[in-house]
Amino acid sequence: MTSLRLRRLVTKRAADRCEFCLIHQDDVPQHHEMDHLVARKHGGRTVAENLALTCLPCNRHKGSDQTAMDPETQTLVPLFNPRIHAWREHFELDGARIRGLTPTGRATANLLQFNFPVRVDIRRWLIVKGRYPQRVQLSGWRHLSHALTPIPVCISFQTLTSPSGRPSRRQDAPPRPMRPSVWNRERAAPDRLP
Numbered sequence: 001m002t003s004l005r006l007r008r009l010v011t012k013r014a015a016d017r018c019e020f021c022l023i024h025q026d027d028v029p030q031h032h033e034m035d036h037l038v039a040r041k042h043g044g045r046t047v048a049e050n051l052a053l054t055c056l057p058c059n060r061h062k063g064s065d066q067t068a069m070d071p072e073t074q075t076l077v078p079l080f081n082p083r084i085h086a087w088r089e090h091f092e093l094d095g096a097r098i099r100g101l102t103p104t105g106r107a108t109a110n111l112l113q114f115n116f117p118v119r120v121d122i123r124r125w126l127i128v129k130g131r132y133p134q135r136v137q138l139s140g141w142r143h144l145s146h147a148l149t150p151i152p153v154c155i156s157f158q159t160l161t162s163p164s165g166r167p168s169r170r171q172d173a174p175p176r177p178m179r180p181s182v183w184n185r186e187r188a189a190p191d192r193l194p
C-alpha cells in the first residue's frame with residue numbers, strides 16, 4: 001500500500017481525530033501524524049495495524065515508548081494502544097479534562113500530558129463550540145455533525161508544552177489568532193469515536 005493510501009486509511013479510520021486525546025485535526029494548525037505504536041526502532045512495521053493518527057503533542061510525548069508508570073500505583077504498565085484497547089474503557093471526560101480510568105489510562109494520560117493547562121483550555125473552548133465531545137455526548141457524537149462550526153485556532157507545539165504559554169481563560173475566543181488558510185477549507189465532520 002502506498003504511503004498516501006495508508007495515510008488516508010489511518011485518517012479515515014480515526015475520523016480525523018487524535019486517537020489518544022480525541023482532538024480533531026482541523027482544530028490544530030499542524031496535521032495529525034501517523035504514530036508507529038511499536039516504534040520502527042523496536043521493529044514496528046509501517047502497516048495499518050501498527051499505526052495511529054496522533055496529534056503533534058501526543059506523538060511527541062509518546063515518542064517510542066510502549067510503557068509508562070501509573071502515577072497511582074507506581075507500576076510500569078503498557079500505554080494505551082488504540083488498535084487493541086477501547087478509549088472509553090481507559091478514559092473518561094471530566095469536562096475538558098481526560099481522566100484515566102485504568103493503570104494504562106492513567107499512565108498514558110500522564111505521559112502524554114493530556115491535561116496540560118493550555119490543552120485543557122483548548123478543549124474547553126472546543127466543547128463550547130461543539131467541536132469536542134462532552135461526556136454526555138460521547139455516545140451521540142455522530143449526530144452532532146450538523147452543529148459543528150469552523151474553529152479558528154492556531155496553536156504551536158511550543159505553546160502546548162511550554163509552562164510559559166499562558167492559556168486563555170476566555171471561552172469566546174481561541175488561545176491564538178486565526179490562520180485563515182487553515183480554516184477556510186471545508187471540514188470533515190467526525191462520524192465516530194474510537
Ligand SMILES: [Zn+2]
Pocket residue numbers: 018019020021022023054055056057058059
Ligand atoms: Zn492527541
